Amino acid sequence: MPRMKRIRRLAALTLAALTLAGNALASDSSGFDPSNKEQLGQFVHDYLVQHPEVLLDAQDALQAKQQQAAQKKVAKVIADNRQALYYAPGDLVLGDPDGSVTLVEFYDYNCPYCRAAVSDMKTIVANEKGLRYVLKEFPILGDDSMAASRASMAFEMLAPNKFKTFHDRLMAIKGSADAERAEKIAADLGVDPKQLEAKMKDPKIGARIRQTYALADKLNLTGTPAYVVGDMAVSGVIGADALRKAIGNVRACGSTTCS
Template sequence: MEGPLSFSSAHEMLHNPMEGTTMKQRVKSFSLALLAGLPLMGLSLAGTSHAADEAVFTAKQRAAIVQIVREALKNDPSILSDAIRSIQQQASSQQEAHVKAAVRANWQALSTAPSYAVRGNPQGQVTVVEFLDPRCTYCRHMAPVVDQFLARHPDVRLVEKVIPVLGDASLLDAQAIYAAAFQGQYDAMRRRLMEETAKPGMEHLRDVAKSLKLDVARFEKDMKGQAVMGLLTANLGQAQSVGVQGTPTFLFGQAAVAPGALGMEQMEQFLEAARKG
């Protein structure tokens, strides 16, 4: 492991034209530390070891080093863009690791749903979870893609989690979907509401309920009941636990979290990752 940076070695490395890419990489690392506001400890540009009393710079030395970095950035501005890109990549990697850990920690709840909300093969070897909002344009776009995906992969168990994230109309539709489920019409209600473009509202929902031969009085009561609200609250809590920020979002087993509308090829790539574990 390389030792901490000294003022003299930093100056030498930043001004040595023979160092080429190595110098640029080390300046980028140094810039990362400065941009992050970190103390310059444990960071090496020169690759030499120094005594512990040189691990922390004086204010004068630090100011001089900052000036050296500024000069280097003037000569090669790409150093800064590389540093920023590195920070972004590191943050993205950390976020991905955090999300995957959350998925593992909450997988039992995430992969569980009432039988009517499980599609494909109920005994499938691979579980895919979909968070969807019935009013979401992208979720509607994905509906036929998901149907095709399940038809092509009979080993997939799809768990649907309806979450109302787009306002009052979404909440009403989500309540209607689960209320219809209590009369055996979950899938029919979900498909109707996600295919139609009629103005949302209770009047329309009553019409749909009648067309599906539901007991409308019971349907309206169930929409407001604790059972339906409990399902929606649980779904929203699970979505929050794994950092879902929009719909649709897919969990391909514990291997991948995929937000947004996906193409068939993308879904199959994520599925392959889930099969490999």
């Protein structure tokens, strides 16, 4: 943990501990004078030595408070960016297009965890009725990923009816997904590689990628896969069971965590 972060955490824990110690002072009937700073400092020291569990209680309370604040911030960002998250033109939408619950996945064609999760996601989409599954391209793993993403977006603009097939084949490729392999898949599906290459330079594609980066930054998404559902945004593999639970909770109470 960085030094300044440790200092801030220690200060917060100390303040919380002082508050708890102050509660003990309030019930003290020994004639203690709280205006005496030296006496107060000694009392707090002695109290914490005798009751070290207070620091653990303070740490738990601090972490819970920070998590609640972070969750509220994420929920607001999701609400404020609903259109860009859920309804951006060109995003691949699977499942029920009019579903009552939307799950968004940020992915990179060269992300091994995204590839490994494909079968689980297909099962979730097949079994979760009323789920709208949005796939959002988030190329963060280098030049090949950027080229593959541009090719994918270009293909969607040229042949939207074949986009899912293109996406599935590019995601299933062995080795690195890049422009050359994307163009080969496009050719197999009847799209001229030269036309695809030219379309990859369309300014709209760059704008879409920048918008996705901006959304990820606001949501503090730093890796792939990343998921947004209900009021939750999380980076990394969380597993099919956790996703199903979050989806079920959103249906039940409107939040990924039901009380």
